[in-house]
Amino acid sequence: MTSTQRWPEKGWAFLHLLLVVSVTQAEELVCRRRGDPENPQISKDGDIVLGGIFSFHSRWKDIQNTYIDKPLNWLQFQKYFLQYAQAMLFAIAEINNSTHILPGISLGYKIYDVCGSIGRVVTVALASATGNEMVFAPSDVPCTRPVNVQALLGVTSSSPCMAISTIIGPFHIPLVVGHNQTLAQLVYYFGWTWVGAIRSNDDYGNNGMAIFTETAQQLGICLEYSVPFFRTDTPEKIQKIIDMMKASTSKVIVAFLSHMDMDVLLHELSHHNLTGYQWVGTEGWNSDSRIAAVDRHHILDGSIGLSIPKAHVSGMKEFILNVKPLSSSSNELFTEFWETLFRCKLNKSKSSAENQTECTGNEDVTGVQNTFTDMSLVLIFYNVYKGVYAVAHALHNILSCNKTCDNKVQLDPFTVIYFNENGDPAAKYEIMNWQPNENGIVDFVRVGLYDASLPTDKQLTLQNKSLVWAQNSQKVPLSVCSEKCPPGTRKVLQKGKPVCCYDCLRCAEGEISNATDSITCVRCHPDYWSNERRDACVKKEAEFLSYEEIMGALFLLLFSLILCFLCSLTFIGKPSEWSCMLRHTAFGITFVLCISCVLGKTIVVLMAFRATLPGSDVMKWFGPAQQKLSVLGFTLIQVIICILWLTISPPFPFKNFKTFNDKIILECALGSAVGFWAVLGYIGLLAMLCFILAFLARKLPDNFNEAKFITFSMLIFCAVWITFIPAYVSSPGKFSVAVEIFAILASSFGLLICIFIPKCYIILLKPEKNTKKNMMGKGAPKRITSLA
Structure with missing residues (x-):
């Protein structure tokens, strides 16, 4: 039984369900996994084990290889990713204590660190499915082994999801790409027909922008430019992007970026003082307080974009902040987290850092202000929470659970679970506006809602709130290639330019157009003639020689x-x-x-x-x-x-x-x-x-x-x-x-x-x-x- 759910970037692809049949063969020949074993950072046994894939570290250490020892260590502990793991553990704890879901079945977990590497994502996905144990099999039978975990959750972007779906395709695990028409509808709502676009140069950005572009064309929106960007791009490539933005005439920029790419891009934009643009953002960065915190030049002030709707789960916040139980299941991860959080050296730690104060492990987490204690991303934690419950409900149905579950039922790998007929939930977003307050701090103000489950004309609604635009303007920015053609004129496309760029040609004598942006002029009836404005036909005057004339x-x-x-x-x-x-x-x-x-x-x-x-x-x-x-x-x-x-x-x-x-x-x-x-x-x-x-x-x-x-x-x-x-x-x-x-x-x-x-x-x-x-x-x- 398999399924995937690609949550929007920053909700990310948090749901990968991998339920593979368990088959046991005890034979003489030994099959073992190649390479080094992959062990989870946090784990607990259970009747059914769920796997989690998160990036606790952001990148490898930049060291000089000696080709004697393997470069195993990594750098920069990402504290906020521990929040995602905590959300997963909270959901599992609730289910294990529930008598309504999977009664008599305990859920365990194995949570891995992939360090933001697609290669490690693939490696960990395979390891979570096959395990590190040796398998005995006869010479004429392929090596098979018990499945290590029955479901995978996590992964923080689309590219790793695509890689996983390619590698474990034989297990019939589908990858469902979410819809991105919402952003095009938002741009169309404000009348912006001439926009620039910048996207993350990965599967998330490229696939998302492809869908956005297709929808935008249907709505009559033109892209002046659409450029890929990745945080590791060379300075020369980044400079070309900056030059293109400076030379453009569009005043609206649609940014289909992950929060990490936006962080790097924002740093580059601040060097060039590129202000005055109206930014339209995806949920990947638009509601991220970390991006707002580093925008010291107020480049993104007035931005408008999508955000995952707010949700409240009782007890989740308190559980996430309570990390002390981790010390028993993952002492090494807990130690690194604690020392990074409090910038200290924990007792009995192997850390060699000098000039660090010692800490006991009993410090108050709530007294610290950093990315871990910042609960603004609770919406994303909620996606992890929903992913665990989706797996639990699926298992509940398959195992025919009433008062207890039949744990002897073989799980069929061809059983697929969908959230709807397409494998996607109906898109639902809040429309957020970046409004700087008197202290210069950005307030994320909800100004509207998008709900794809409603009729088309009611999907996007904006509340009667005062919006703030770029440069603190109260007026909706204008971003068009050509002004609308008034009645009395017709549109003539400019050679070699998109359809949004045109000239307004006055209708010829005897012809009129009575609508804005007409593409043709209509000839008047022979009894009528066009007026001076060419927007109406007036009856011709009967002329004859009279005494009124000279x-x-x-x-x-x-x-x-x-x-x-x-x-x-x-x-x-x-x-x-x-x-x-x-x-x-x-x-x-x-x-x-x-x-x-x-x-x-x-x-x-x-x-x-x-x-x-x-x-x-x-x-x-x-x-x-x-x-x-x-x-x-x-x-x-x-x-x-x-x-x-x-x-x-x-x-x-x-x-x-x-x-x-x-x-x-x-x-x-x-x-x-x-x-x-x-x-x-x-x-x-x-x-x-x-x-x-x-x-x-x-x-x-x-x-x-x-x-x-x-x-x-x-x-x-x-x-x-x-x-x-x-x-x-x-x-x-x-x-x-x-x-x-x-x-x-x-x-x-x-x-x-x-x-x-x-x-x-x-x-x-x-x-x-x-x-x-x-x-x-x-x-x-x-x-x-x-x-x-």
């Missing part, structure tokens, strides 16, 4: 000129009551209508060039509606004058006997001279006003020289009517009528020639100038385009 106003001017020409006909023929009233009123009204059109055009041209300040709303008072109202208003005044004239004292037919003795001159008497001169005076007033405004606009750009033509036309108009007055007064009889007709025709032709002939010239003879580009040439403001 060209419509010019037709209105031409119509008034036609009336001016026609009104001269009313002066020809025998005067009658109606013709006398019509000739002067028609003349006065049509000329005012004509001058009003010219005056309106002059005001619009002048105001358009005067309203040059950004945001000016002057032109809203001179739109098409206002222009029509001004023409109507000016003309209405003349109409009122004419009505008053016709009402009070209208013109009438008159026979002039005085001018010629031999002729009777039929003419129209003015009736009221005041009315006549009021009509002419009002026309002259409008003409002078128009002339003055046009004169003020004489310095406009050449492309917009309509004001010059208006000035010329008003100059001719005024000259004609100024000369008309003495000529009219001094002309006798019918010649005064001829003078008035001449003045009407001359002034009308002046307006016609000065305003319309230049336009006809451009349209008929210079069509290349009749373009928007020419009208918007150098020096021409854009706001005048509607006047062209």
